[in-house]
Amino acid sequence: MSIDDEPTWLVGLRDRGRQALASAAMPGPKDEDWKYVDIDFVLDDFRPATEPSGGLDRDEYLEAVGEVSGGLTMVDGTVVDVEAGEIEVHRPADVPDGGLASLYGSMVSPEVDVFAAANHAMAPPGAVVRIPAGRTLAAPVVVDIQAVTAGSVSFPHLTVVGGPDSEASVVVLYRSAPGAELLVSPIVEALAGRGARLSVSVVQNLSEQARMVAHHQYVTERDSTLRIGEVGLGGLYARQRLGISLAGRGSSVQMGGIYFGDGSQVLDYRIYVTHQGPRTTSNIFLKGAVADNASAVWTGLMRIEKGAVGTSAFETNRNLVISDAAKVNSVPNLEILTDDLQCGHGSSSGPLDEQQLYYLMSRGLPRDPAERLLVRGFFNEILSGLAVPDLAAPSRRAVSAKFAGAQQRAAS
Amino acid sequence: MSRTALQVQGLRASIGGLGILKGVDLEVPFGEVHAIMGPNGSGKSTLCHVLAGKLGYEVSGAMAVDGASIADLDVYQRAQAGLFQAFQYPVGIPGLDLAVLLEEAAVALGAGPEEARERIATQTRRLGMERFLNRSVNGDLSGGEKKRSEVFQLAVLEPRVMVLDEIDSGLDIDSVREVAGAVEEMRSEEVAILMITHYSRILNYVRPDRVHIMMNGQIVDSGGPELADELEDGGYSAVRSRLGMTAPKVASRTPSVSDFFTDTPFDL
Numbered sequence: 249m250s251i252d253d254e255p256t257w258l259v260g261l262r263d264r265g266r267q268a269l270a271s272a273a274m275p276g277p278k279d280e281d282w283k284y285v286d287i288d289f290v291l292d293d294f295r296p297a298t299e300p301s302g303g304l305d306r307d308e309y310l311e312a313v314g315e316v317s318g319g320l321t322m323v324d325g326t327v328v329d330v331e332a333g334e335i336e337v338h339r340p341a342d343v344p345d346g347g348l349a350s351l352y353g354s355m356v357s358p359e360v361d362v363f364a365a366a367n368h369a370m371a372p373p374g375a376v377v378r379i380p381a382g383r384t385l386a387a388p389v390v391v392d393i394q395a396v397t398a399g400s401v402s403f404p405h406l407t408v409v410g411g412p413d414s415e416a417s418v419v420v421l422y423r424s425a426p427g428a429e430l431l432v433s434p435i436v437e438a439l440a441g442r443g444a445r446l447s448v449s450v451v452q453n454l455s456e457q458a459r460m461v462a463h464h465q466y467v468t469e470r471d472s473t474l475r476i477g478e479v480g481l482g483g484l485y486a487r488q489r490l491g492i493s494l495a496g497r498g499s500s501v502q503m504g505g506i507y508f509g510d511g512s513q514v515l516d517y518r519i520y521v522t523h524q525g526p527r528t529t530s531n532i533f534l535k536g537a538v539a540d541n542a543s544a545v546w547t548g549l550m551r552i553e554k555g556a557v558g559t560s561a562f563e564t565n566r567n568l569v570i571s572d573a574a575k576v577n578s579v580p581n582l583e584i585l586t587d588d589l590q591c592g593h594g595s596s597s598g599p600l601d602e603q604q605l606y607y608l609m610s611r612g613l614p615r616d617p618a619e620r621l622l623v624r625g626f627f628n629e630i631l632s633g634l635a636v637p638d639l640a641a642p643s644r645r646a647v648s649a650k651f652a653g654a655q656q657r658a659a660s
Numbered sequence: 661m662s663r664t665a666l667q668v669q670g671l672r673a674s675i676g677g678l679g680i681l682k683g684v685d686l687e688v689p690f691g692e693v694h695a696i697m698g699p700n701g702s703g704k705s706t707l708c709h710v711l712a713g714k715l716g717y718e719v720s721g722a723m724a725v726d727g728a729s730i731a732d733l734d735v736y737q738r739a740q741a742g743l744f745q746a747f748q749y750p751v752g753i754p755g756l757d758l759a760v761l762l763e764e765a766a767v768a769l770g771a772g773p774e775e776a777r778e779r780i781a782t783q784t785r786r787l788g789m790e791r792f793l794n795r796s797v798n799g800d801l802s803g804g805e806k807k808r809s810e811v812f813q814l815a816v817l818e819p820r821v822m823v824l825d826e827i828d829s830g831l832d833i834d835s836v837r838e839v840a841g842a843v844e845e846m847r848s849e850e851v852a853i854l855m856i857t858h859y860s861r862i863l864n865y866v867r868p869d870r871v872h873i874m875m876n877g878q879i880v881d882s883g884g885p886e887l888a889d890e891l892e893d894g895g896y897s898a899v900r901s902r903l904g905m906t907a908p909k910v911a912s913r914t915p916s917v918s919d920f921f922t923d924t925p926f927d928l
Binding site: 607 | 760
């Protein structure tokens with residue numbers, strides 16, 4: 249299937265994307281949503297990806313997860329492999345009318361920015377993963393999103409639907425060909441249906457020359473539970489704009505994430521949590537580290553709408569700033585339109601704690617290993633609680649290796 | 661008297677120009693337990709930190725473990741020389757399991773990985789620490805549990821000189837007995853124990869060979885266990901009057917740091 253013979257509902261979406269793209273400008277640091285970063289590229293620096301010629305070998309995350317309940321692989325935005333297993337995987341051309349068709353592409357508006365617009369306008373047909381109602385999956389669903397062609401921009405598009413009362417874990421793995429300078433601009437949408445227990449774990453393990461501008465949007469229906477995991481490791485510039493709408497009464501979202509930037513990486517997280525339904529609960533907890541010349545941005549806006557009475561909303565961001573040249577902008581924000589709620593936010597950025605180091609060193613550990621243990625503990629608080637525990641070990645190894653590298657560079 | 665495990669001579673320490681230790685002399689032989697008692701702000705905790713090598717103090721004087729000077733060593737090197745401090749206020753380290761710390765520390769102190777795991781297993785059974793191993797170091801522990809964790813670490817890491825900083829503070833009487841029992845069991849001819857304490861209570865369970873009284877940054881009196889009994893009966897004022905010292909009158913003298921940090925929550 250190509251873009252040309254798509255169903256009418258999708259053609260309409262494309263048109264909106266094209267219109268938005270025609271009038272959108274590249275964002276700059278003066279745009280509220282792009283504050284604290286000054287991106288050094290424009291969309292036109294990259295050629296839209298065509299049919300891919302090959303994919304990447306399995307990586308340690310895929311190995312760690314092992315058996316899956318189903319999944320799919322996208323290369324340069326094109327779906328190249330589907331393993332339906334215990335799930336349904338629909339393509340836009342065969343999406344059943346009604347519910348699913350109205351979901352695909354509906355959560356991220358093309359008007360958000362030029363990258364969202366371009367995805368809507370140009371993305372190859374993506375995929376809808378549905379966990380059937382009432383089904384409980386023992387093993388995770390894995391969506392392997394690869395970017396391989398140097399100089400390309402690719403537009404993956406994934407929609408995840410956790411059917412009513414289903415229970416499943418979905419892993420979204422971003423990775424790219426080593427050394428390839430490229431841009432990935434994905435849209436990932438997820439809906440936790442009524443009473444569903446869904447987890448979405450995102451592992452961003454792009455290679456060092458990749459850039460990413462991702463739009464993720466998740467919605468919770470009544471009494472559903474959504475767990476979100478985030479592991480941000482790679483990319484020269486990697487941004488995720490994550491919107492979470494707690495739409496249904498009694499639904500809850502719990503997010504735990506880590507990120508680690510070294511070299512001259514810029515890791516950029518913009519999180520928007522909107523409480524719409526009454527008695528909704530959110531707890532967002534991200535921990536990050538920056539070393540060398542890296543920088544990180546975390547902005548967290550929690551909006552509690554008028555109808556969201558009995559809400560509980562908390563967000564926390566903690567950062568380790570490991571070198572003098574590394575930078576963090578951590579900005580929590582609240583917008584509260586109801587008065588019946590519990591709400592709180594916390595943010596901190598700083599070096600390793602000297603009291604903790606002193607304690608560990610008093611046990612006989614030289615400073616370097618003591619620091620490594622502290623960093624391991626810092627991230628472990630999140631990693632030990634990931635919805636897909638198998639993702640923890642490769643993530644621990646990755647952050648340990650990054651920190652050990654930063655220590656060596658600092659010493660030399 | 662057997663070989664000296666810990667020797668301290670003319671030890672002075674100040675912080676930001678304020679003198680806290682004003683010439684401490686101390687000798688603890690292997691096989692002995694010594695107690696240092698003193699009122700709040702007398703410099704007891706500072707002595708522990710200066711022995712352990714904490715940064716931030718201006719220090720002069722001699723410190724040696726088993727005859728080798730530790731004065732120029734880093735914190736971890738002093739631990740490797742056999743000195744271990746049990747902290748009065750052990751800091752929590754979220755996300756780092758006690759088992760992981762102990763294994764890494766035991767290896768850093770010279771044990772093989774196999775031996776490290778064996779020691780941890782043995783002491784875990786002996787001290788009933790199973791449920792501490794896979795919890796964060798000092799995370800979500802009560803005051804008493806933290807002290808038990810400190811003593812457990814001592815038992816696993818097998819130091820030669822143990823400096824116990826108010827290992828009894830904040831404990832109820834049953835916990836004091838339990839912690840003291842664990843310390844008493846570690847007494848051996850290869851180990852010297854220096855207990856810093858505020859109250860004589862724990863000395864009912866760990867009988868010291870010597871008791872030293874510290875006031876205003878100096879050891880002002882030393883004696884046998886009966887010195888602790890004198891304190892129990894008459895308090896520090898009895899000791900002061902016996903030694904002909906006048907009680908400090910805050911208004912009539914230059915303020916010292918102990919006026920500002922008069923109670924133990926401040927980690928002097």
